[in-house]
Amino acid sequence: MPTSYSDTYFPVLVQIVIAVIVAAALVAISFLLGKHVKNRVKDSPYESGIAPTGSARERFSVKFYLVAIVFILFDIEAVFLYPWAVVYRELKLFGFGEMLVFVILILVGFFYVWKKGALDWSHEAPGDSPYGDPDAAPQSSVTKNAA
Amino acid sequence: MPANFAPSAADYLRILPEIIMTVAGVLIMLLEGWLGENKKRNLSVQTFVAFAAALVSAVAANGNPGLSFSNMLIVDGFATFFRVLVIAVGILSLFSATQYLKREHAESSEYYALLLFSVTGQCIMATANELIMIFIGLEISSIATYVLAGYLRDDKRNNEAALKYFLLGSFATAFLLYGIAWIYGTTGSTNLSTIRIALLTPGSETNVILAGTAAALMFVGFAFKVSAAPFQIWAPDVYQGAPAPVTLFMSAGPKAAAFAVFLRVFMTAFGPITSRWEPFVWSSALLTMIIGNFAALMQTNIKRLLAYSSIANAGYVMVAIAADSQIGVAAAMFYLAAYAFMNIGAFAVVTHFSRQGEKFVNVEDLAGLGWKQPVTAALFSIFLLSLIGVPLTGGFFGKFYIFKAALDANLVWLTVLGLLNSAVAAYYYLRILVVMYMKEPGEATLSLQPVGVGIAATLWISAVGTLVLGIFPSVVLNFATASSALVK
Numbered sequence: 278m279p280t281s282y283s284d285t286y287f288p289v290l291v292q293i294v295i296a297v298i299v300a301a302a303l304v305a306i307s308f309l310l311g312k313h314v315k316n317r318v319k320d321s322p323y324e325s326g327i328a329p330t331g332s333a334r335e336r337f338s339v340k341f342y343l344v345a346i347v348f349i350l351f352d353i354e355a356v357f358l359y360p361w362a363v364v365y366r367e368l369k370l371f372g373f374g375e376m377l378v379f380v381i382l383i384l385v386g387f388f389y390v391w392k393k394g395a396l397d398w399s400h401e402a403p404g405d406s407p408y409g410d411p412d413a414a415p416q417s418s419v420t421k422n423a424a
Numbered sequence: 425m426p427a428n429f430a431p432s433a434a435d436y437l438r439i440l441p442e443i444i445m446t447v448a449g450v451l452i453m454l455l456e457g458w459l460g461e462n463k464k465r466n467l468s469v470q471t472f473v474a475f476a477a478a479l480v481s482a483v484a485a486n487g488n489p490g491l492s493f494s495n496m497l498i499v500d501g502f503a504t505f506f507r508v509l510v511i512a513v514g515i516l517s518l519f520s521a522t523q524y525l526k527r528e529h530a531e532s533s534e535y536y537a538l539l540l541f542s543v544t545g546q547c548i549m550a551t552a553n554e555l556i557m558i559f560i561g562l563e564i565s566s567i568a569t570y571v572l573a574g575y576l577r578d579d580k581r582n583n584e585a586a587l588k589y590f591l592l593g594s595f596a597t598a599f600l601l602y603g604i605a606w607i608y609g610t611t612g613s614t615n616l617s618t619i620r621i622a623l624l625t626p627g628s629e630t631n632v633i634l635a636g637t638a639a640a641l642m643f644v645g646f647a648f649k650v651s652a653a654p655f656q657i658w659a660p661d662v663y664q665g666a667p668a669p670v671t672l673f674m675s676a677g678p679k680a681a682a683f684a685v686f687l688r689v690f691m692t693a694f695g696p697i698t699s700r701w702e703p704f705v706w707s708s709a710l711l712t713m714i715i716g717n718f719a720a721l722m723q724t725n726i727k728r729l730l731a732y733s734s735i736a737n738a739g740y741v742m743v744a745i746a747a748d749s750q751i752g753v754a755a756a757m758f759y760l761a762a763y764a765f766m767n768i769g770a771f772a773v774v775t776h777f778s779r780q781g782e783k784f785v786n787v788e789d790l791a792g793l794g795w796k797q798p799v800t801a802a803l804f805s806i807f808l809l810s811l812i813g814v815p816l817t818g819g820f821f822g823k824f825y826i827f828k829a830a831l832d833a834n835l836v837w838l839t840v841l842g843l844l845n846s847a848v849a850a851y852y853y854l855r856i857l858v859v860m861y862m863k864e865p866g867e868a869t870l871s872l873q874p875v876g877v878g879i880a881a882t883l884w885i886s887a888v889g890t891l892v893l894g895i896f897p898s899v900v901l902n903f904a905t906a907s908s909a910l911v912k
Contacts (some may be wrong), residue, residue: 393457
């Protein structure tokens with residue numbers, strides 16, 4: 278039975294060492310045995326995949342971020358609801374009250390987001406599409422500078 | 425057997441200030457959603473009422489001190505001191521913000537809601553008796569402040585400030601959280617008293633090394649929040665870029681609350697391993713004072729100058745922490761109160777003077793202010809003299825008590841170097857006075873409008889506070905001394 282810290286964590290250390298050796302070995306073997314061919318196809322991100330159509334550093338509509346943030350709001354709510362449901366019987370009315378306060382606060386946030394129009398995808402100025410303007414030139418100046 | 429979690433009425437009374445401010449903030453957000461964009465409204469009065477009610481209930485809560493919510497929170501003199509301080513800071517920054525928001529055409533109620541939430545977080549930090557509560561309070565306070573720093577979202581400087589503050593702040597919080605994880609792994613608890621007992625009982629040497637590592641990690645998190653070197657790099661950029669009333673708030677409220685948890689954690693939980701963290705705090709205090717003061721010498725932008733001054737002031741408080749004594753805690757409390765008043769006053773002048781779009785933020789722009797607006801200039805002089813540490817101001821007694829505590833703790837060299845630093849600091853504060861009184865009024869001064877009601881209230885309250893602390897220091901010091909015993 279391991280008692281001290283070093284006894285408990287020694288297997289972890291062994292695993293770290295093995296992981297480092299394996300990783301280093303994989304890189305080293307492919308470097309030593311592999312052929313070194315340099316050309317456009319080899320250097321592309323997905324050699325056997327779909328040909329890239331442009332830079333990934335495009336501008337995205339800020340709405341994506343808003344939706345992502347609102348998603349986190351409800352995600353967190355769900356995370357808290359699970360453990361709460363498990364111990365609900367023991368907490369009784371107190372637990373109900375606490376969760377009620379929590380859910381109400383979340384709903385206030387949701388109401389605020391809704392009224393502020395963060396969920397509104399339909400009222401858009403022309404050229405403000407979340408997917409970018411389809412008629413615009415494929416390479417914007419921003420993308421060029423970034424490349 | 426199920427544990428009884430149900431809190432008593434006393435528990436709720438002890439966190440009434442937080443409840444009031446949260447409810448007020450939530451109502452403001454509901455109202456904002458309900459009424460929509462069209463209706464002009466000003467919710468500063470409602471915010472003020474909420475702050476005032478919170479202030480009263482914070483004072484009232486001190487009448488029945490004790491632990492609450494299964495030892496998660498503690499209401500004692502120390503907590504009350506800092507709760508009153510941060511709520512007062514909230515009120516003063518509310519006063520100075522209303523006019524600013526109108527000037528920048530950014531009157532919206534979110535500002536008030538964020539201010540309320542931020543102060544709520546700081547109150548939780550002040551009362552927290554538990555590392556998880558400290559973390560939650562810190563996050564509530566910080567996240568609201570990140571948003572406030574970028575409040576004028578079309579302003580590039582605001583955006584830069586908010587992004588820098590957010591990225592670096594989250595990084596520092598991660599250190600704090602990692603430290604909490606380490607101490608939990610070492611002692612099996614996040615409760616400050618339990619950690620203390622675990623570290624006091626003689627155990628294996630490994631245990632103490634791990635606790636020392638935890639203390640170092642948490643030191644990084646706290647040092648960032650109080651802008652102590654070498655984690656102060658964000659402060660000048662953020663203070664300069666954020667809206668002036670937000671800078672006013674950031675440099676006083678979150679800083680005081682961060683020092684409150686810094687003191688409580690290191691004096692109680694890490695009290696038994698003082699020898700391990702004291703060298704860190706000692707060297708950080710020295711470095712903070714030197715970097716703050718010497719960098720301030722070269723600043724031309726007044727917000728940036730005051731930001732470095734704020735860093736230097738954090739250094740003085742770190743000296744008090746390095747002293748590691750009850751007198752040190754009391755001195756730090758007193759200094760933070762004095763610092764809040766004089767710093768808020770100075771930033772209120774900047775808020776007033778900078779005009780729309782913060783056009784005039786250079787020290788040279790203040791030329792001739794002493795002749796154009798003698799009262800404003802006189803009040804500004806009080807704050808600057810207090811920052812220098814001239815007698816009859818709060819800053820003098822603050823520094824006096826801190827260096828006395830340091831001497832009592834045999835930190836002679838730190839005291840000497842700190843005093844030398846104060847002498848250096850006099851130069852850049854006096855430079856502002858010289859510009860105000862001995863230069864011909866320029867374009868910036870001549871076009872200056874009279875002081876509005878909100879700013880005037882902030883200036884006068886801060887000036888009275890600074891002078892009261894300087895003339896009758898015992899009023900606050902007695903309370904601070906009585907509540908400086910953090911180990912119960």
